[in-house]
Amino acid sequence: MDVDHKEPPSPTARFHDGMSSRRRIVALVLGEHLDIVEDGQVIASWLYADVRRVEAGAGLRLRSVSGAPLARLEIEHEAAAALLMQRCSALDDDVAEIQTGRIIGWSLAATASIVAMVFLGIPFAAERLAPLLPHAAEARLGEAVDKSVRASFGGKVCTTAAGQAALDELTARLDSGPAGISIQPRVLDADLQNAYTLPGGRIYLFKGLLEQSRDLDEIAGIMAHEIGHVRSHHITKALIQSGGTSFLLGLLFGDLTGSSVVLTISASLLDASHSRDAERAADDYAVQALVRLGRSATPFGDFLRRVSEEDEKGTILDSHPVSAERLDRIRRTDRPQVGEPILSAEAWTALRTICPRPRTTPRKTMKRRNL
Amino acid sequence: MHQPVQALPSEPPHAVVFHGSRGRFWKLVARGALLEFVTLGFYRFWLTTDIRRHLWSNTSVGGDPAEYTGRARELLVGFLIAVTILIPFYLAYFLLGLEAERLQAFASVPLIFAFLVFGQFAVYRARRYRVTRTVWRGLRFSMTGSALAYCWRASLWSLLVALTLGIAYPWRQAALERFKMKHTSYGTLEGRFEGRPRQLLGQIWWMLLLAPFALVLFVPAPFLYAAFRAAEWRWWISGIRIGEIAFHSDLTRKALFGIYWKVVGWLTLIFAAVGALYAGFIAAAVLRGGQEPSEVEILAAAQSPAILVGIALSYLIAGVAAGAIVRVYLSRDVWVRIAATTSVLNISAADDVSGQGSLADPLGEGLIDGFDMGGI
Numbered sequence: 001m002d003v004d005h006k007e008p009p010s011p012t013a014r015f016h017d018g019m020s021s022r023r024r025i026v027a028l029v030l031g032e033h034l035d036i037v038e039d040g041q042v043i044a045s046w047l048y049a050d051v052r053r054v055e056a057g058a059g060l061r062l063r064s065v066s067g068a069p070l071a072r073l074e075i076e077h078e079a080a081a082a083l084l085m086q087r088c089s090a091l092d093d094d095v096a097e098i099q100t101g102r103i104i105g106w107s108l109a110a111t112a113s114i115v116a117m118v119f120l121g122i123p124f125a126a127e128r129l130a131p132l133l134p135h136a137a138e139a140r141l142g143e144a145v146d147k148s149v150r151a152s153f154g155g156k157v158c159t160t161a162a163g164q165a166a167l168d169e170l171t172a173r174l175d176s177g178p179a180g181i182s183i184q185p186r187v188l189d190a191d192l193q194n195a196y197t198l199p200g201g202r203i204y205l206f207k208g209l210l211e212q213s214r215d216l217d218e219i220a221g222i223m224a225h226e227i228g229h230v231r232s233h234h235i236t237k238a239l240i241q242s243g244g245t246s247f248l249l250g251l252l253f254g255d256l257t258g259s260s261v262v263l264t265i266s267a268s269l270l271d272a273s274h275s276r277d278a279e280r281a282a283d284d285y286a287v288q289a290l291v292r293l294g295r296s297a298t299p300f301g302d303f304l305r306r307v308s309e310e311d312e313k314g315t316i317l318d319s320h321p322v323s324a325e326r327l328d329r330i331r332r333t334d335r336p337q338v339g340e341p342i343l344s345a346e347a348w349t350a351l352r353t354i355c356p357r358p359r360t361t362p363r364k365t366m367k368r369r370n371l
Numbered sequence: 372m373h374q375p376v377q378a379l380p381s382e383p384p385h386a387v388v389f390h391g392s393r394g395r396f397w398k399l400v401a402r403g404a405l406l407e408f409v410t411l412g413f414y415r416f417w418l419t420t421d422i423r424r425h426l427w428s429n430t431s432v433g434g435d436p437a438e439y440t441g442r443a444r445e446l447l448v449g450f451l452i453a454v455t456i457l458i459p460f461y462l463a464y465f466l467l468g469l470e471a472e473r474l475q476a477f478a479s480v481p482l483i484f485a486f487l488v489f490g491q492f493a494v495y496r497a498r499r500y501r502v503t504r505t506v507w508r509g510l511r512f513s514m515t516g517s518a519l520a521y522c523w524r525a526s527l528w529s530l531l532v533a534l535t536l537g538i539a540y541p542w543r544q545a546a547l548e549r550f551k552m553k554h555t556s557y558g559t560l561e562g563r564f565e566g567r568p569r570q571l572l573g574q575i576w577w578m579l580l581l582a583p584f585a586l587v588l589f590v591p592a593p594f595l596y597a598a599f600r601a602a603e604w605r606w607w608i609s610g611i612r613i614g615e616i617a618f619h620s621d622l623t624r625k626a627l628f629g630i631y632w633k634v635v636g637w638l639t640l641i642f643a644a645v646g647a648l649y650a651g652f653i654a655a656a657v658l659r660g661g662q663e664p665s666e667v668e669i670l671a672a673a674q675s676p677a678i679l680v681g682i683a684l685s686y687l688i689a690g691v692a693a694g695a696i697v698r699v700y701l702s703r704d705v706w707v708r709i710a711a712t713t714s715v716l717n718i719s720a721a722d723d724v725s726g727q728g729s730l731a732d733p734l735g736e737g738l739i740d741g742f743d744m745g746g747i
Contacts, residue, residue: 014435016509020725021558023435023508056436057390057429070509070727072438100406103417107410144470247461 013075017043018068028075030084036073044071051088060085118245126240130233135181138236139200146198150188158187158207163354166347167223170216171203173342174224174289177231185223187354193307195222197229199236207355212307214299216341216348221286221300228285234278283326287333294339301330384619384714389707390436391429396703399425404695408687415740416446422698423501426706432507433718440511441504441733449500449733450740453493457738460489489738491525492518495551496735502555503731508721513728516554518735524550537579541568548607557613558724566610574602593635597627600705608713615720622712630700630708637696645689652681 015026015036024043029035034051036044046064054061059076062084063069075081085091150157158164164187171185183201191208198204203226205219213219229235287297305327343351403418420443427439464485495518502514528543545568555562578599585591601624608620 016435018509019727020723021508021510021721022723054438055424055428056438057388057431058436061428061436061438070440070506070511072509074435103414104406104410107413110413111411144468243465 012077012080013073015044015074016070016072018071026073028073028080028084030087034084034087044068046073048087049089051084051091052094053091054094062088114248117248122241122244122248125244126237129240130237133233133236135200138233141236141239142198142200142202146202149196149198150204153188153190153192153204153206156189158189158355160350160354160356162347162350163187163352166343166351167205167354169347170220170223170343170351171227173293174220175227175231176289176292177227183227183230185226189355195226197226197235199233199239201230203227203230209307210352210354213303213352216343216351217290217295217297217299218303219351220293220295220342221290221297221303224286224289225282225300227289228282229278231285232278232281234282238278279326280329283330284333287330291333291335293342294337295342296337297330297334301327301334304330384716385433385718387710387713387715388431389429389710390431391425391703391707393699393703396422396425397699400695400698403698404691407694408691411687412690416450417443419443419446422702423504426703427505430706430710432715433721435508438506439504440506441500445500445733446736446740449735449737451737452734453737453740456734487529488522488526492522493735493738494525495521496731497739498551498735499731500733500736503728507557510558510724510726511728511730512555512557514551514555514731516550521547521550537582538572540579541571541575544568544571544603544607545610548610552611555613556728557721558726558728560614560616560721560724563612564610565612566606571603571606574606575599578602593631594624594628597631598624601627604709608709613721614724615717617716619714619716620709620712621714622709626708626712627705630704634696634700637700638693641689641692641696645685648685649682 012028013026013036015024015038016022017024024038026043027037029037029042034046034048035042036046044064044067046067050064050066051062052065054063054072056074059074060081062073062075063071075084167185167187171183175183177183181201183203185203185205187210188204188206190206191211192206193208193212195203195205195209203223205223205226209222210219286300290297290300341348399421400418403414403421406414407418420439420441423439423441427437430437495516499514499516499518502512505512525543525547528539528546531539532543545564545566548564548566552562552564578595581591581595585595601622605620605622608618608622611618
C-alpha cells in the first residue's frame, strides 16, 4: 500500500470526462485502481483491467470500458505512461478484437458461395425459370429491347408483302412449337450475314444472309435454328443468367450499379447464343425440322461453314464461329433428302427479293455472328 | 453580413497539426490492399476504418488529437442493409427501364439520374455517420437534418449548375454547405457556413472557362483540377464556423499539383501493366499452337478458363493497387496538406462545451459502397 500510494509523477495528464470538452489537468494515483485526481479530489477511478488504449497521434490516450464511454485520459509524460501501462493487462484488447483470420475466412466463404451461385445456382435457376415465365412477360422483354437492338444494326425492316408471306410460311412449316405462341420473323435491310432472336419470338434475318444463300434449304436451316432458340427459351435463359451473374459479382466487388442495366441487356442478348449447349440444341432442332420435312441438312451445314469462312476478320469480341464439332454433329444426324422443297419456287424468289431493289446504301455496323 | 473572423488579441490562431508518418500509412494501406486482394474486396470495411482512425487520431486541433470511433462491423452492417434496400430499387429501375425502352429506344438512359439523386441521399447519411463518429476532447460531434431534404436540394442545385454551364456551382456549394453545417454541432456549439459564393466564383471563374480545353488537351487537366480543388477547399474551410470558432486555410494550388500528377502517373503505369499482361496471356495461349492462329483459336484461347482466371486476377490486382495509390495520395497526402495549412481561430470557445450528440446509423456508408462512390 505504501509503495502504491507514492506521489504521482507530476505534472501528469489531461482528462476529458466525456461529458464536456473541458480539459482537466489531473494527477494519477496508481493505487488499487487508477485514481484520476483533480485538485485533490478523485474524479474517476478506473480498474486497470478495464483500461484500453485509444489511438492518438502523439502520447498515450486511454479509456475505460467501465467508465463514461467517451472519457479519455491523455498522458504525454513517458515515464508515467510506462508505469501505468505495466499495470494494465488488457491494454490492447481492442486491437485483438479485430481478428484478421476470421475476416479472411468469412470473406472466402462468402466468395465461395457467390462463385457457386454463379456457376451452379444461376444456370440452374435460369434453366428452370425461363420456361415458366409467361409468354407475355417474354414478349414484353423482347419488345423492350427490340428498338434499340434494331437501331444498333441500323436496319429497316423489309416489308414486301409476298416476301413476308413466304417467310411466314417457311417459319410455320419449320416450327413445331405450341400453337398460340407465334413467332414473328422479319428481314432486316442490312448487309450482315447474320440472324438473331429476341425473347418472345422475334426473329431477325439479315438481308446479307439471303443474298449469300444458294438455295432455300440453307435459309430454312438458319430459320429453323433460330426457331430452336425461341422454343427452348435460350435468350431468356441467357438474360436471367447474365443479369444474375453481374448482380452477384457486383455484390462481391461492392459495385452494384455497374453500367446502365437496360443498355447492357442489348449486348448480352447478342451474346446470348454464346453457350455451346444452346447452339447445339438449336442445331439439333434445325436438323430435326429439316428431316421432318424430308429435306437434308447438308446445305445448312455447308452454308454455316461458307458464311463463317468468308468472314475472316473476326475479332475476339465477335461471338463463336461455327466449330468443326457443330458441323460434324449436323452431318451425323442428317438424313438424305426425300421430300419436296419446303416452299414453291415463286415463294423462294419472293423471299430472296423481300428487300426492295433500289436499295439505299446500307450502313455497315458491327460484325457479329450469332447463327 | 459576412465579417472576417479575427482572433481575439490575446489568442493567436492555433495551427492544426498532423503527427502521422507516411511510412506507417503506407504500411497500413499496403497490408490492407493485400488483405483486400485475399478477401476479394471484403476487407474494405476494415481498411476504411483503419485509415479513418489513423487520419483522425493523428490530427490535433488546439493540442488535442481527434478520434474516430466508427467500427468496421458497422460499415459491414450498413452495406448489408443497403443491399436489401438496393435490390428492390434495382428491380424497379430494371422494370422501368424495360418499359421505357419499349416505348422508345434508349429512353431508359435518363433513369441513370435516379441513381444520382438517390446518391445524394447516401452522401448526406454517410456524412452524418462520419460526423457522429468524430470525437474531440471527449465530446462527439452531432449532426441532424433530413437526408431527403438534402437530396432534393442537391439535385435541384445540380440541375441549375448544368443549365448555367457551371456558373451556379459556387451557389450550389454554398447552399449545400450551409444546409450541412446548420445541422452540424459540437455539443452546444452550433455549426454554420459563411463562405460567400461570389468569393468562390471570383477564384474559379477562369477554371470554368478553361475546363473544356483542359479536358481535350489532357496535360493541363491535373493542374487545373489541383487549382480548382485548392480554391474550393480554401474557401470551404475558411467558411466553416462552429459557435465562435472559425477556421482559416492557406492551401495553395502548388501544394496539390504534385499529388495529382503522381496519381495520374501511377494509375497509368498500373493500367499499362495490366494491359500488357492481358495481351501477354492471350498471345502466349495463341502462339502455343504455332503458325498463324485462326479466329477459332484466338477465340478459344481468349475463353479458356486459365485466361479468364488470369484476367480476373489481374483485374483484381489492378483495382487493389489503384485503390492503394488513391488512398495514399488522395486520402492521406491531401489531408496532410490541408491540415498543415489550416489554422483555428477563437478556439477558446471550445474550452468548456457540453452536450453529447447521438450516433447515426451507417446506412449511408453502405449505400455509397453499393453505389461505388467511395471517398475517405
